[in-house]
Amino acid sequence: MVSLIIITTFAAFAQSPAAPRAAAPAPPDPAADALRRARAARSAGRWREAEAAYRAAFAAAPRPAIEGELGLCELSLQEYLDAATHLQRALFDRRELSPAERQRFEDGLLRAESEVVQVEFVLSHPKAEVFLDGKFLGRGQPEYRLYVEPGRHEVRASLEGHVTQTVPFERWAGDVTSFPVALDPIPKPPPPEVIVRATAPAPERDRSGRNIRIAGASLALAGTALGVGFAIAAGVRDDEAEAQADAVREDYGRGGCLYEGISEITVPCDALAETISTRDTMRGAAWASFIAGGVFGAVAISSLWWAPSPPSPPRAAVRPFVVAGGGGVAIGGVW
Known part of the structure; x- marks a missing residue:
């Protein structure tokens, strides 16, 4: 009897199920x-x-x-x-x-x-800091697309070593605008100015009188040379005319050239007349050259009074010296 009770109790204990565990509540989903x-x-x-x-x-x-x-x-x-x-x-x-x-x-x-207003702008330097109406907008991107209220606005971009760029714009509701924002490097300062103190140049001497005399003398010599040349040419033509006149006198007598109707006399007489005319022209040119040369020479000489040359600076220096056993004077310069 006792053993039956024990077995029944064990079986009942073995068949009784375990009590279920309560599930954890799910966390709230905000x-x-x-x-x-x-x-x-x-x-x-x-x-x-x-x-x-x-x-x-x-x-x-x-x-x-x-x-x-x-x-x-x-x-x-x-x-x-x-x-x-x-x-x-x-x-x-x-x-x-x-x-x-x-x-x-x-x-x-x-x-x-x-x-609203649609705005799009591209930066030349993506590393620049960008501000819209004074408020920081971003950094490190090359392009910006955003919306703004209608009206006036200002985009400002700054980057170290570059000139700050400001782009103002004004648009109305429904507008679309786009623009570039280019940053230029800050120009390098110019190199420091080097001031070189130079001695003042010596005042230039007035050489107008000297130039006048040189020109006058040159023209006078040229006129004289031309006069001599013309005089020699006139002498040659004079000898030729004398020879032609002797030939006419020998063939036709002293008044041979007075007979204009005879053709055989006309030819030598015309040649004689041409030679005489050339001789007279040469003589006139010689006299004109001599006169012109004299005038230029007179102008050159007279310029010594009305355009004198300034005095030349001293070109000699005198320095005394003393040595053992004596002394002396050293003179140096240009003469």
């Missing part, structure tokens, strides 16, 4: 909770509350679909600049969006871009 609140606020038309909830959801889970919904809420609140920025970034990777989401976000982006 993105899912924020999305529920955002959708509820959006359905109720509470756009400011929906925008805050979508912003919290995007901070917890930065997915393109959440950023696009945030942009649509900002569009409803007429915050066009933020709306355009978020919608453009949401559409950057379209593969993560459903067709319906892509369509809604594209339509919203078109509406937002019609209220």
Whole structure:
């Protein structure tokens, strides 16, 4: 009897199942909770509350679909600049969006871009620091694309060793603008100026009188030489004329050239007349040359009074010296 009880008790103990362990509670999902609140606020038309909830959801889970919904809420609140920025970034990777989401976000982006200005500019030096309206925009990229409010703005780029470049622009809602931003190297300073102190040049002597005398003497000599040449030529022609006259007198008598009607007399008489004419011309040229030479010579001589040459500087130096056993005077110069 006792052994039966023991066996029954063991069997009952062996067949009794173990008590189930309680499951750990799942951690809360902040993105899912924020999305529920955002959708509820959006359905109720509470756009400011929906925008805050979508912003919290995007901070917890930065997915393109959440950023696009945030942009649509900002569009409803007429915050066009933020709306355009978020919608453009949401559409950057379209593969993560459903067709319906892509369509809604594209339509919203078109509406937002019609209220802002699209700006695009390219830097010549990507390492430059870029500022928009005085606020730091970025560094280390060659190209910038962004949205700004309509109105006047200013892009400034600076880089060490280069001249800071500022580009102002003014555009209106819906405009698209693009421009380059070129940075030029700072020009190197010019080398220091070297001032060379030179002794003042000696005043130049007035040589006008000397030049006049040289020219006058040269022209006088030239005139004399020409006069002598013409006089010699006139003498030669005079001898020729005398010979021709003797021939006419010998053949036709002393008055042979008075008979103009005889052809055999005309030829030698014409030659005689031409020789005499040439002789007279040579004599006149000789006299003119002599007179011109005399005039030039007179001008050259008279210039000694009305254009004298300045006195020449001293060219001699006298230096006394003393040596052992005596002394003397040393004279040096140019004579």
